[in-house]
Amino acid sequence: MATEAAGVYPPLEKRPLQGTICLFDVDETLSPARRHASPEMLEILSRLRHKCAIGFVGGSNFQKQQEQLGSPSVPVTSLFDFCFSENGLTAYRLGKPLAGNSFIQWLGEEKYQELVNFILRYLSEIKLPKKRGTFIEFRTGMINVSPIGRNATQAERDEFEAYDKVHNVRKNLVEALKQKFPDYGLTYSIGGQISFDVFPTGWDKTYCLRHIEAEKERSGIEYKNIHFFGDKCFPGGNDYEIYTDPRTIGHAVENPEHTIKLLKELFDL
Ligand code: M1P
Numbered sequence: 182m183a184t185e186a187a188g189v190y191p192p193l194e195k196r197p198l199q200g201t202i203c204l205f206d207v208d209e210t211l212s213p214a215r216r217h218a219s220p221e222m223l224e225i226l227s228r229l230r231h232k233c234a235i236g237f238v239g240g241s242n243f244q245k246q247q248e249q250l251g252s253p254s255v256p257v258t259s260l261f262d263f264c265f266s267e268n269g270l271t272a273y274r275l276g277k278p279l280a281g282n283s284f285i286q287w288l289g290e291e292k293y294q295e296l297v298n299f300i301l302r303y304l305s306e307i308k309l310p311k312k313r314g315t316f317i318e319f320r321t322g323m324i325n326v327s328p329i330g331r332n333a334t335q336a337e338r339d340e341f342e343a344y345d346k347v348h349n350v351r352k353n354l355v356e357a358l359k360q361k362f363p364d365y366g367l368t369y370s371i372g373g374q375i376s377f378d379v380f381p382t383g384w385d386k387t388y389c390l391r392h393i394e395a396e397k398e399r400s401g402i403e404y405k406n407i408h409f410f411g412d413k414c415f416p417g418g419n420d421y422e423i424y425t426d427p428r429t430i431g432h433a434v435e436n437p438e439h440t441i442k443l444l445k446e447l448f449d450l
Pocket of ligand 1: 207208239240241325372374375377378419
C-alpha cells in the first residue's frame with residue numbers, strides 16, 4: 182500500500198538488499214514538475230522500500246516535497262527512509278531531523294545583501310512578457326531566483342519557460358552574477374522551469390551523501406550501492422554532480438514513467 186506506515190517496513194539493517202539505497206530527484210523523476218506523484222509511483226516506492234533503503238533528494242524546500250509526495254494525512258517523512266530537502270541541507274532519517282546547515286550563516290549578512298540588491302536591481306531593469314511576485318525565495322541552504330516570480334501560475338510558468346529558451350533570461354543573469362561576484366564561492370543551477378538556485382559550491386545534491394556515509398557510524402550500515410535517479414543529469418543540470426559522483430550509480434531518466442520502468446527492471450518489482 183502506498184500509504185503504509187513506516188513501521189511496516191523492515192528496519193534498515195534487515196532490508197534484503199542491505200548496503201543498497203535508491204535516491205531520487207523529485208521533479209520529473211518521481212512526479213511531473215511541481216505536481217503530485219502518481220499512485221503507481223508511490224506504490225512501487227513502497228514495494229522497493231521492502232527490499233532496500235529509499236530516499237529523495239530535491240532542490241526545493243521541504244514543504245514543496247510534502248505537497249508533491251505526501252498528502253495532508255500522510256507526512257512525506259513516513260514514505261521515505263531519508264528525506265533530503267534543499268539538497269540535504271534539511272534532512273530527515275526515519276522521520277527524525279538530522280543536523281542542518283544554512284546559507285545565510287555561511288555567506289554572512291553583508292555579502293548576502295550585496296547579492297540580493299544586485300539581483301533585484303538587475304530584474305528591475307529587464308522587461309518580460311509577464312512578471313509576478315516573489316523574485317527571490319530565501320531558503321535554508323540556498324536562495325532561489327525567479328525572473329517572473331514564484332507566484333506565477335502553471336500557465337505563466339509554461340509561458341516563461343518557452344520565452345526563456347529563446348531569450349536566455351536566466352542564463353544571462355547567471356553570467357552577470359558570476360562576473361559580479363567571482364570570489365563568493367557560489368554555484369548557480371538552473372533546475373526547474375522559472376528559476377535558478379544559488380548555493381555555496383559543493384552544496385549541490387552530493388551534499389546529501391554525507392548523511393548516507395554517516396550511516397556507517399550511526400547504524401553500522403555501509404551503503405556501497407547508492408543508486409541515484411534524476412532527469413537533469415547533463416552538465417549544468419542540477420542532478421549532474423550527484424549523477425557523475427564516483428560514490429553513486431547514476432540513472433538518467435526521462436520522466437516518472439521511465440523511473441518506474443527502470444525500477445521494475447533493476448529490482449524485479
Ligand atoms: O527541483 C527542481 C527545481 O524546482 C523548482 O524550480 P522552478 O520553480 O523553476 O520550476 C525550484 O524549487 C528549484 O529550486 C528546484 O531546483
